[in-house]
Amino acid sequence: MTFISRTPVGIDLGTTFSAIARLDENGRPTTLVNAEGDLITPSVVLFEGANVVVGKEALKAIATEADDVADCAKRELGNATFHKALGGRDYPPEVIQAFILHKLRRDAHALVGEVRQAVVTVPAYFDEVRRKATQDAGYMAGIEVLDIINEPTAAAIAYGAAHGFLTPEGVAQRPQTILVYDLGGGTFDVTIMRIEGAEFMTLATDGDVQLGGRDWDARLMDFAAAEFIGAHGVDPREEANSLGRLWRECEDCKRTLSARLKTTIGCDYKGHALRVEITREQFEAMTRDLLDRTRFTTQQTLQAAGLEWSSIDQLLMVGGSTRMPMVAEMLGELCGRAPDASVSADEVVAHGAALRAGLILTQRSGQRGAFQIKNVNSHSLGVVAIDPLTKRKLNATLIPRNTPLPVAAKRIFKTQKEGQKSVLVQIVEGESSAPEHCVQLGRCVIRDLPVKLPANTPIDVRFRYEENGRLGIQVSVGNTGKFVEASLVRENSLSQEQLDVWRRYITGGETAREEDSASGRWK
Numbered sequence: 321m322t323f324i325s326r327t328p329v330g331i332d333l334g335t336t337f338s339a340i341a342r343l344d345e346n347g348r349p350t351t352l353v354n355a356e357g358d359l360i361t362p363s364v365v366l367f368e369g370a371n372v373v374v375g376k377e378a379l380k381a382i383a384t385e386a387d388d389v390a391d392c393a394k395r396e397l398g399n400a401t402f403h404k405a406l407g408g409r410d411y412p413p414e415v416i417q418a419f420i421l422h423k424l425r426r427d428a429h430a431l432v433g434e435v436r437q438a439v440v441t442v443p444a445y446f447d448e449v450r451r452k453a454t455q456d457a458g459y460m461a462g463i464e465v466l467d468i469i470n471e472p473t474a475a476a477i478a479y480g481a482a483h484g485f486l487t488p489e490g491v492a493q494r495p496q497t498i499l500v501y502d503l504g505g506g507t508f509d510v511t512i513m514r515i516e517g518a519e520f521m522t523l524a525t526d527g528d529v530q531l532g533g534r535d536w537d538a539r540l541m542d543f544a545a546a547e548f549i550g551a552h553g554v555d556p557r558e559e560a561n562s563l564g565r566l567w568r569e570c571e572d573c574k575r576t577l578s579a580r581l582k583t584t585i586g587c588d589y590k591g592h593a594l595r596v597e598i599t600r601e602q603f604e605a606m607t608r609d610l611l612d613r614t615r616f617t618t619q620q621t622l623q624a625a626g627l628e629w630s631s632i633d634q635l636l637m638v639g640g641s642t643r644m645p646m647v648a649e650m651l652g653e654l655c656g657r658a659p660d661a662s663v664s665a666d667e668v669v670a671h672g673a674a675l676r677a678g679l680i681l682t683q684r685s686g687q688r689g690a691f692q693i694k695n696v697n698s699h700s701l702g703v704v705a706i707d708p709l710t711k712r713k714l715n716a717t718l719i720p721r722n723t724p725l726p727v728a729a730k731r732i733f734k735t736q737k738e739g740q741k742s743v744l745v746q747i748v749e750g751e752s753s754a755p756e757h758c759v760q761l762g763r764c765v766i767r768d769l770p771v772k773l774p775a776n777t778p779i780d781v782r783f784r785y786e787e788n789g790r791l792g793i794q795v796s797v798g799n800t801g802k803f804v805e806a807s808l809v810r811e812n813s814l815s816q817e818q819l820d821v822w823r824r825y826i827t828g829g830e831t832a833r834e835e836d837s838a839s840g841r842w843k
């Protein structure tokens with residue numbers, strides 16, 4: 321039986337696992353199981369000729385057909401192509417993400433009917449490039465992306481819902497300040513949120529897109545490989561399938577060590593085999609520096625919000641890696657009390673996204689939603705300017721990090737010399753004053769300026785940063801009438817034609833609806 325679901329879904333598109341949820345008839349979020357009967361789907365894709373397999377089976381293939389398996393593509397969003405060819409072909413990372421989204425959508429369809437609209441989550445620390453790539457992945461999967469929201473915001477919304485903040489009145493009994501510590505498979509995020517009345521406000525956010533459970537796995541792999549080399553003189557990491565087998569063993573061992581005090585890692589390569597014993601204590605010692613990086617970022621974020629631990633009402637742990645006992649211990653030491661364990665670390669983000677999706681549709685139907693979200697920008701945004709004194713390039717910030725959104729900002733620059741023919745505006749994201757240490761978001765060019773335009777003609781640069789983290793830009797030059805709007809040409813971005821080709825390929829030619837997420841895209 322096919323029926324049309326009017327309920328949009330929320331999708332947690334994780335580095336290592338993804339989940340999809342929708343609101344039930346009582347407005348409560350529920351996770352939808354995938355075709356394999358699991359609540360979470362490994363974010364792993366196997367390219368087997370024309371057959372593309374996503375999830376559990378693709379994960380298993382890491383041990384046998386590693387060359388054709390893509391995992392952790394989320395970490396590579398923003399790059400032109402995934403770091404290796406798959407089945408002899410290069411894929412942009414967002415295309416790999418699109419295959420994962422399509423599998424989630426297809427499996428949800430079997431349960432609840434056609435799924436077209438979704439809110440997708442990203443780490444709060446994701447920059448504009450990666451947010452845009454995530455939105456494109458949704459488009460290529462045939463999804464109308466209603467909104468891209470931050471994972472910790474989603475977690476706080478779900479927490480608020482589970483704790484009665486979103487009752488029909490939608491008002492918190494007293495203001496709450498929540499710290500969300502999110503350690504997933506590939507990314508780490510810490511965000512401080514204030515829930516006041518029906519408003520979810522981000523106060524500060526920080527994180528590391530290159531830190532997660534995978535790094536803990538890598539330490540175990542190094543340890544086991546060193547033992548193996550000592551015993552047999554060969555490195556099991558030198559061949560892709562053996563490396564894949566070792567990783568699966570180590571990831572499994574890591575999970576065991578969350579429950580037990582010791583275990584063994586099995587390793588075989590080139591006809592040799594070894595079982596390596598490891599205790600939780602050893603594991604914690606060999607990964608202490610990784611945990612310390614998260615501790616440092618957590619402290620820094622608290623400082624950025626101008627708060628003390630005593631002002632944090634609740635500490636939420638999100639992401640599968642927070643199941644490692646060392647995480648709760650460290651956080652307990654930091655804040656002087658045990659973190660909250662009342663929400664499911666795996667599902668809470670998808671649940672919050674589903675609540676957000678429900679809210680958007682409520683608002684679209686002209687009603688007032690129960691809660692509002694206020695975000696900050698996680699990175700400073702600026703343009704590359706030339707210092708008139710030193711003539712060196714510098715990052716001229718227009719919107720400093722942690723500014724409440726939406727925000728509009730303006731700054732005036734000047735043409736450098738008389739008769740300048742064009743103006744190049746390079747948009748950068750980052751905290752460094754040196755543009756080469758910032759992320760290059762894109763550029764826009766104003767050409768054909770009038771001849772003999774005087775030096776020091778004002779260049780008016782305006783940014784508008786939306787609540788969903790998207791940036792609009794306007795540039796005008798003096799009273800020449802020359803003006804550019806939102807013509808951001810972003811490096812490594814797929815063109816609309818490419819997106820449409822991929823979309824037909826991934827969805828098997830389903831027809832796209834007009835309003836699908838092409839709107840709200842850069843032209």
Ligand code: AMP
Binds near residue numbers: 335641
């Ligand atoms: P997420 O991206 O939130 O799904 O988190 C996935 C990460 O959590 C992966 O690195 C998993 O290895 C890790 N993980 C899941 N369960 C456990 C556990 N019981 N102990 C330690 N790590 C875990």
